[in-house]
Amino acid sequence: MSRFDRQEILPGFGKEGQQKLRNSSVLVIGAGGLGCPILLYLAAAGVGKIGLADGDTVALSNLNRQVLFGVGDLGKNKAETAVRYFQHKYDDIQWEIIPEFFSVENAQEIISGYDLVVDGTDNFPTRYLVNDACVLMEKPLVFGAIYQHEGQVSVFNLGPNSANYRDLYPKMPAASEIPNCADTGVLGVLPGIIGNLMALEAIKVLSGFCKPLKNKVLFFNSLTAQTYEVELVPSAETREAMPRSLASFEIMDYELACEGIKQLTWSEAMRKMNSDVAFVDVREPGEMPPLECTGLIKIPLSNLSAQLDRLEESEEVLFFCQSGIRSQQAAQQLQQTYPDKKIYSIRGGINALKT
Amino acid sequence: MNEVILIKAFGMIAEKIGGSELEWKNPGTLEALRAKLENEFPDLKAAKFGFAINKKLLQSDAEIPAGAEVALLPPFSGG
Numbered sequence: 001m002s003r004f005d006r007q008e009i010l011p012g013f014g015k016e017g018q019q020k021l022r023n024s025s026v027l028v029i030g031a032g033g034l035g036c037p038i039l040l041y042l043a044a045a046g047v048g049k050i051g052l053a054d055g056d057t058v059a060l061s062n063l064n065r066q067v068l069f070g071v072g073d074l075g076k077n078k079a080e081t082a083v084r085y086f087q088h089k090y091d092d093i094q095w096e097i098i099p100e101f102f103s104v105e106n107a108q109e110i111i112s113g114y115d116l117v118v119d120g121t122d123n124f125p126t127r128y129l130v131n132d133a134c135v136l137m138e139k140p141l142v143f144g145a146i147y148q149h150e151g152q153v154s155v156f157n158l159g160p161n162s163a164n165y166r167d168l169y170p171k172m173p174a175a176s177e178i179p180n181c182a183d184t185g186v187l188g189v190l191p192g193i194i195g196n197l198m199a200l201e202a203i204k205v206l207s208g209f210c211k212p213l214k215n216k217v218l219f220f221n222s223l224t225a226q227t228y229e230v231e232l233v234p235s236a237e238t239r240e241a242m243p244r245s246l247a248s249f250e251i252m253d254y255e256l257a258c259e260g261i262k263q264l265t266w267s268e269a270m271r272k273m274n275s276d277v278a279f280v281d282v283r284e285p286g287e288m289p290p291l292e293c294t295g296l297i298k299i300p301l302s303n304l305s306a307q308l309d310r311l312e313e314s315e316e317v318l319f320f321c322q323s324g325i326r327s328q329q330a331a332q333q334l335q336q337t338y339p340d341k342k343i344y345s346i347r348g349g350i351n352a353l354k355t
Numbered sequence: 356m357n358e359v360i361l362i363k364a365f366g367m368i369a370e371k372i373g374g375s376e377l378e379w380k381n382p383g384t385l386e387a388l389r390a391k392l393e394n395e396f397p398d399l400k401a402a403k404f405g406f407a408i409n410k411k412l413l414q415s416d417a418e419i420p421a422g423a424e425v426a427l428l429p430p431f432s433g434g
Contacts, residue, residue, distance in 0.1 A: 147432075233411070
């Protein structure tokens with residue numbers, strides 16, 4: 001008997017469905033709240049090859065929903081930690097660990113080796129990036145996302161006349177418009193449910209078993225336990241908004257396209273630092289850890305509108321906060337008043353400085 | 356003829372309008388509905404969301420049939 005006996009005897013799935021799973025490969029992007037349940041069930045189901053891309057490290061606040069990790073994993077890379085867990089558990093899966101964030105630079109190389117992509121990321125720029133890469137490379141994409149008590153799931157780019165993320169949301173939203181889990185909170189079981197629905201869609205696509213959510217998006221509300229299914233229509237217009245070719249994809253700045261604000265890493269920010277650049281901490285007093293350095297300007301976001309004139313003289317302004325969201329809001333606020341200034345936000349804020 | 360429509364709001368839009376369902380007199384078109392929603396709930400002006408009429412997503416203005424269900428669908432990015 002094989003470890004897949006219970007699905008091999010399932011009418012409609014059978015040994016044939018199992019063989020298709022065995023011969024297929026899936027790239028999971030993000031080993032977070034969605035990625036963990038996706039991985040658990042794809043690995044248990046016997047997908048032949050699984051790639052996992054995530055450049056993030058495990059934090060204590062992840063543990064209510066990122067069920068592959070424990071207190072002993074804090075600070076470790078998520079992709080490496082998750083794959084190590086599965087390597088102990090099963091001996092029949094080929095793994096690829098990609099301990100990096102998915103980007104325009106590495107997208108093509110990473111995706112090209114896989115039959116299907118599953119998007120478990122957590123921000124708009126990456127979701128558009130993953131979508132566009134999949135459209136341009138003609139890879140089917142299982143999409144899922146959550147907001148507080150709700151989730152949405154769909155399957156994009158599956159064969160001809162298939163809708164993609166841009167047919168669902170043609171206008172790119174900014175992260176600063178929509179709070180994330182870190183701000184709104186989330187019960188761990190919600191990404192568990194949505195991640196499981198995504199794993200189910202992935203298995204349907206790979207095995208040919210039942211009908212996947214092509215040109216449909218399923219909404220789920222955990223407070224009411226209600227679902228809502230909406231039909232999507234692929235459109236030529238939304239296709240226009242996408243990069244036309246892989247060459248133009250490679251030079252896209254998805255953060256800039258979503259946020260309208262150029263984002264910098266800490267090391268890029270440090271290289272910019274000189275006396276003409278205003279370096280502004282927009283955190284509220286008392287947020288930890290404090291940052292002290294020469295020339296640092298402290299203007300809490302709540303007070304920025306009253307103190308915009310303090311930045312009037314600076315041609316370039318660099319904002320940071322705790323996680324990189326409020327600094328984008330600050331940058332947008334300043335840009336409205338001073339459209340000619342070069343304004344930047346530091347990606348990930350102080351949280352990104354620790355490593 | 357039922358000239359009342361059922362508006363179903365999701366995610367952040369439900370928060371901004373203070374509930375997940377509204378029953379309104381049919382304003383006729385999606386653009387008219389958007390204007391009425393923004394007038395009633397000014398927070399919606401800055402929000403991005405799509406409209407589905409009777410569970411079909413529409414990217415441009417359309418007439419709202421009598422008795423229709425109109426869903427307001429904002430993007431989620433969390434994971």
